[in-house]
Amino acid sequence: xxxxxxxxxxDILKKVxxxxxxxxxxxxxxxxxxxxxxxxxxxxxxxxxxxxxSLAVTSYFGKKQGTATxxxxxxxxxxxxxxxxxxxxxxxxxxxxxxxxxGPQQYLSSPQSFAQSTAAITPDYRxxxxxxxxxxxxxxxxxxxxxxxxxxxFVAKRNSKGLEAYQRLTNADFxxxxxxxxGTGSGYAAxxxxxxxxxxxxxxxxxxAGKASSSVGAKAIxxxxxxxxxxxxxxxxxxxxxxxxxxxxxxxxxxADEGRSFLSxxxxxxxxxxxxFDERITVYSDPTNAEVPDLTFAGDGRPQQRTTWIEKGVxxxxxxxxxxxxxxxxxxxxxxxxxxxEGGTQSTADLxxxxxxxxxxxxxxxxxxxxxxxxxxxxxxxxGTFYIENGAIKFPIKNFRFNESPVIMLNNVEAIGRPVRxxxxxxxxxxxxxxxxxxLSDAV
Amino acid sequence: xxxxxxxxxxxxxxxxxxxxxxxxxxxxxxxxxxxxEPGLDVAQKKRLADVALxxxxxxxxxxxxxxxxxxLNQGIFTREKQVxxxxxxxxxxxxxxxxxxxxxxxxxxxxxxxxxxxxxAQQAVAIAKANSKVxxxxxxxAPQKGxxxxxxxxxxxxxxxxxxxxxxxxxxxxxxxxxxxxxxxFVNSALFQINEQKYFASTDGSYIDQDIHRIYPTxxxxxxxxxxxxxxxxxxxxxxxxxxxxxxxxxxADKVMGPAGSDVIGYKQSYDIxxxxxxxxxxxxxxxxxxxxxxxxxxLVLDPHHLGLTIHESVGxxxxxxxxxxxxxxxxxxxxxxxxxxxxxxxxGSQQVNIVADKLQTGSLGxxxxxxxxxxxKEWDLIKAGKLVNYEKIRDQAHIVGQQYSDGCCYSQSWQDxxxxxxxxxxxxxxxxxxxxxxxxxxxxxxxxxxxxxxxSIDQQRYNFQFGGQVFYAIExxxxxxxxxxVAYQANTLEFWGSCADRCDERDYRLxxxxxxxKGQPSQSSAVSHGxxxxxxxxxxxxxxxxxxx
Numbered sequence: 001x002x003x004x005x006x007x008x009x010x011d012i013l014k015k016v017x018x019x020x021x022x023x024x025x026x027x028x029x030x031x032x033x034x035x036x037x038x039x040x041x042x043x044x045x046x047x048x049x050x051x052x053x054s055l056a057v058t059s060y061f062g063k064k065q066g067t068a069t070x071x072x073x074x075x076x077x078x079x080x081x082x083x084x085x086x087x088x089x090x091x092x093x094x095x096x097x098x099x100x101x102x103g104p105q106q107y108l109s110s111p112q113s114f115a116q117s118t119a120a121i122t123p124d125y126r127x128x129x130x131x132x133x134x135x136x137x138x139x140x141x142x143x144x145x146x147x148x149x150x151x152x153x154f155v156a157k158r159n160s161k162g163l164e165a166y167q168r169l170t171n172a173d174f175x176x177x178x179x180x181x182x183g184t185g186s187g188y189a190a191x192x193x194x195x196x197x198x199x200x201x202x203x204x205x206x207x208x209a210g211k212a213s214s215s216v217g218a219k220a221i222x223x224x225x226x227x228x229x230x231x232x233x234x235x236x237x238x239x240x241x242x243x244x245x246x247x248x249x250x251x252x253x254x255x256a257d258e259g260r261s262f263l264s265x266x267x268x269x270x271x272x273x274x275x276x277f278d279e280r281i282t283v284y285s286d287p288t289n290a291e292v293p294d295l296t297f298a299g300d301g302r303p304q305q306r307t308t309w310i311e312k313g314v315x316x317x318x319x320x321x322x323x324x325x326x327x328x329x330x331x332x333x334x335x336x337x338x339x340x341x342e343g344g345t346q347s348t349a350d351l352x353x354x355x356x357x358x359x360x361x362x363x364x365x366x367x368x369x370x371x372x373x374x375x376x377x378x379x380x381x382x383x384g385t386f387y388i389e390n391g392a393i394k395f396p397i398k399n400f401r402f403n404e405s406p407v408i409m410l411n412n413v414e415a416i417g418r419p420v421r422x423x424x425x426x427x428x429x430x431x432x433x434x435x436x437x438x439x440l441s442d443a444v
Numbered sequence: 445x446x447x448x449x450x451x452x453x454x455x456x457x458x459x460x461x462x463x464x465x466x467x468x469x470x471x472x473x474x475x476x477x478x479x480x481e482p483g484l485d486v487a488q489k490k491r492l493a494d495v496a497l498x499x500x501x502x503x504x505x506x507x508x509x510x511x512x513x514x515x516l517n518q519g520i521f522t523r524e525k526q527v528x529x530x531x532x533x534x535x536x537x538x539x540x541x542x543x544x545x546x547x548x549x550x551x552x553x554x555x556x557x558x559x560x561x562x563x564x565a566q567q568a569v570a571i572a573k574a575n576s577k578v579x580x581x582x583x584x585x586a587p588q589k590g591x592x593x594x595x596x597x598x599x600x601x602x603x604x605x606x607x608x609x610x611x612x613x614x615x616x617x618x619x620x621x622x623x624x625x626x627x628x629x630f631v632n633s634a635l636f637q638i639n640e641q642k643y644f645a646s647t648d649g650s651y652i653d654q655d656i657h658r659i660y661p662t663x664x665x666x667x668x669x670x671x672x673x674x675x676x677x678x679x680x681x682x683x684x685x686x687x688x689x690x691x692x693x694x695x696x697a698d699k700v701m702g703p704a705g706s707d708v709i710g711y712k713q714s715y716d717i718x719x720x721x722x723x724x725x726x727x728x729x730x731x732x733x734x735x736x737x738x739x740x741x742x743x744l745v746l747d748p749h750h751l752g753l754t755i756h757e758s759v760g761x762x763x764x765x766x767x768x769x770x771x772x773x774x775x776x777x778x779x780x781x782x783x784x785x786x787x788x789x790x791x792x793g794s795q796q797v798n799i800v801a802d803k804l805q806t807g808s809l810g811x812x813x814x815x816x817x818x819x820x821x822k823e824w825d826l827i828k829a830g831k832l833v834n835y836e837k838i839r840d841q842a843h844i845v846g847q848q849y850s851d852g853c854c855y856s857q858s859w860q861d862x863x864x865x866x867x868x869x870x871x872x873x874x875x876x877x878x879x880x881x882x883x884x885x886x887x888x889x890x891x892x893x894x895x896x897x898x899x900x901s902i903d904q905q906r907y908n909f910q911f912g913g914q915v916f917y918a919i920e921x922x923x924x925x926x927x928x929x930x931v932a933y934q935a936n937t938l939e940f941w942g943s944c945a946d947r948c949d950e951r952d953y954r955l956x957x958x959x960x961x962x963k964g965q966p967s968q969s970s971a972v973s974h975g976x977x978x979x980x981x982x983x984x985x986x987x988x989x990x991x992x993x994x
Contacts, residue, residue, distance in 0.1 A: 038965050040771040043581040046862050047571055048550045048966075056473065067531070069472040071554060084475050091476075093527045093613075123574040131578035138580075145773035147965040177774040183782070188774075239775060239965070258630065259668035259675055262993060266673030276994055365777075368901045370912060370932060373675060374991040378910050378932075380903045401901075401908055401934065407993045438987060439934050441908035442780070 590649020752956020
């Protein structure tokens with residue numbers, strides 16, 4: 001049931017819009033077929049599968065709106081759902097931020113967002129991949145804990161003003177933590193794919209295993225300001241907050257205009273057009289990028305286009321709600337799905353070779369905001385932290401707590417590596433000077 | 445940035461798109477009146493349970509349990525003078541967990557016909573059998589006797605869903621009005637209400653019907669000083685509770701004053717949102733201009749609404765036996781408090797530290813009659829006079845520590861997620877001799893009083909942590925002298941609890957709540973309370989969090 005074709009989905013949505021007696025009506029049908037398997041201690045721990053299709057109907061009377069949802073699609077249920085949305089709307093207070101629905105839109109095409117290989121994953125496939133990961137660790141006398149989650153789905157939209165959208169998507173995430181049996185070494189690796197044809201859990205597990213073995217016997221060095229090489233897992237995450245994720249989520253124009261963002265300008269207004277980062281920093285989003293294909297429309301039906309957020313260190317655009325865009329007369333840009341940070345050609349290994357003294361950080365974790373005024377965040381290194389001297393890794397070091405702002409970090413750029421896909425983004429490893437570690441952690 | 449979740453695009457109206465980020469609001473959006481309609485009756489649920497259990501056994505399961513769950517949610521969201529959204533949601537279905545081939549399998553469906561339930565049970569068994577091919581540690585369940593047909597209800601006085609929405613909206617808008625009148629630039633407020641109607645049955649012979657309620661009013665006040673470009677916020681001092689709407693009818697007996705000179709007010713089993721909103725505006729304005737802390741060692745006096753989160757992170761999580769054993773290594777992490785560490789008898793804290801786990805406390809988020817694998821709930825000691833004595837466990841872990849029974853810590857956020865080990869209420873026992881918060885402060889020469897929970901971060905084995913707060917006050921020579929800003933403290937769990945020097949008595953005891961505690965892959969949310977009285981910790985490292993950006 002989960003993945004309806006464009007025709008099947010729009011046929012249901014046409015019926016829904018036809019049942020509407022409201023001033024305006026919008027309906028969204030989405031479905032996900034999802035499965036997962038989880039392991040720990042080199043053994044399967046839990047697994048599951050869900051199959052769900054859901055319809056959401058939003059009805060508008062003047063400035064009043066109401067939404068109802070259902071997950072059965074016979075005519076009687078569809079009618080009831082529309083009636084419920086209308087009843088809820090009639091009871092709702094007027095919204096002073098109401099915007100009329102969008103009319104027909106032109107969307108980019110991003111056919112690569114769906115891969116049959118991912119949609120066809122079975123419980124046996126998951127068990128086989130996880131089994132290979134666990135077998136690798138067993139053979140190396142290491143202990144693994146992993147998670148594989150795959151999803152295939154679609155989103156279709158239609159409204160009473162003629163807007164029509166449909167797209168299919170697939171995604172698979174795999175992550176694995178490998179530890180030495182005595183708990184003195186730990187490594188991590190993660191990946192995500194739209195198309196799993198090249199996915200090899202054992203190959204990725206070998207990376208985590210290498211980090212685990214080589215992080216045994218970590219030495220303590222003093223906290224302070226260090227040159228660091230932050231691998232992509234230290235910059236973005238699909239399971240935790242992250243420094244670059246936090247930065248890109250802060251590009252909201254309204255918060256900036258209201259004076260409660262690092263992008264607010266002293267005295268009023270925002271800092272669009274100002275150079276706030278190193279001139280080598282350029283960040284954009286593009287739902288048609290072949291490596292990170294994404295939805296070409298936002299939840300409210302606005303088109304997702306290629307959009308530059310930071311260009312050569314200058315704040316180029318901020319995202320906004322439709323209401324705030326109209327009120328402020330600024331470009332009407334929805335928040336992006338993933339983002340792409342431009343980089344160079346160097347691998348992490350190349351960055352290490354070019355480093356006199358520094359620290360290689362595999363991963364940052366438990367990242368939480370400390371001060372939204374400066375976008376200061378705290379968190380810790382984890383799963384492989386190493387001291388670099390004269391272009392080579394010298395020894396593993398104990399983990400640190402950091403207190404750092406991505407704004408300061410992106411002003412202290414020494415080098416930018418080759419971007420790789422992670423958590424739906426393209427992110428390069430970054431070499432940063434004066435990264436602030438404030439205390440040591442005994443955690444492995 | 446996390447990849448956009450398909451669920452986030454499930455088409456909730458434009459104004460509601462951010463709602464799915466709050467897991468408790470998952471489900472179909474419905475007319476609020478539907479939240480008062482009865483669900484399936486117990487006889488229907490028992491019959492469906494037997495369909496599932498019989499199908500699982502016929503397919504080869506050696507054990508099976510089912511949860512037929514109907515979850516009702518309502519969230520009301522406002523900012524300044526306007527309602528942003530009112531969402532009422534309902535979700536109902538059955539989750540079936542089985543053991544086959546010594547391996548767990550789980551499947552769920554919202555289609556509650558006999559055929560669909562039986563098919564789902566067979567699917568759970570098929571998944572278990574697929575995984576058993578690569579299974580290396582067969583599941584061992586602690587024995588659990590069946591209870592027959594039993595029931596339990598949260599002892600609420602007023603079902604929040606029965607209160608007219610207008611009354612709830614008016615209360616939030618009044619709170620916003622009070623904050624704006626007090627000088628707030630912006631204010632957001634929200635009221636979350638949850639009712640879990642949960643029916644558990646297992647092949648052990650239990651049929652358990654439970655009706656569980658939770659409520660959480662909250663707000664955030666922001667003051668922007670355009671001239672300096674500075675902005676500061678203060679969150680509500682409310683706690684999410686296992687109570688009905690009576691939590692929002694303030695009673696004088698539930699109000700606890702902070703130390704003289706602090707203008708902090710704490711709340712027990714009822715909350716005065718209007719009083720707190722007025723205080724929040726005053727304190728947030730103060731935060732714009734007050735002194736920035738000088739970093740260094742300070743004696744900290746921590747109010748229960750702050751300390752609850754520190755207990756949660758540095759005691760509650762490290763004593764989850766699944767983390768200790770490595771089952772959460774790939775996500776939440778492991779724990780320093782391993783079985784080998786416990787055997788060394790190293791002190792967890794000072795003699796003052798007595799920490800208890802329970803799923804019984806009235807008004808707490810963790811209170812239920814039975815957990816999600818049919819185990820009757822209880823209270824037990826985790827730390828006695830500073831020594832670790834026990835962990836938090838479920839049925840398939842008990843044998844690992846030589847225990848013949850579960851502690852009743854199993855929970856799932858909904859019918860469609862598999863249950864696993866979650867934190868019970870974990871609380872610091874108050875002092876046994878009379879001591880007021882003023883008497884506690886009087887003993888501090890150079891310190892900081894912290895109220896409310898703020899920024900929090902802790903490593904994956906729960907050694908190194910950093911916490912902020914909502915409001916901070918300098919203590920000099922036994923008296924509160926002035927408010928402070930830019931305060932966070934960093935400590936090591938064992939050093940911190942080792943520095944626990946004194947605490948107030950039970951008159952000051954109150955519950956903090958974590959409404960949305962995340963754990964597991966796929967991640968699930970649970971709600972848990974942490975009680976304590978105001979407590980003193982000596983010589984803790986305080987940092988200054990102020991920075992400058994271009």
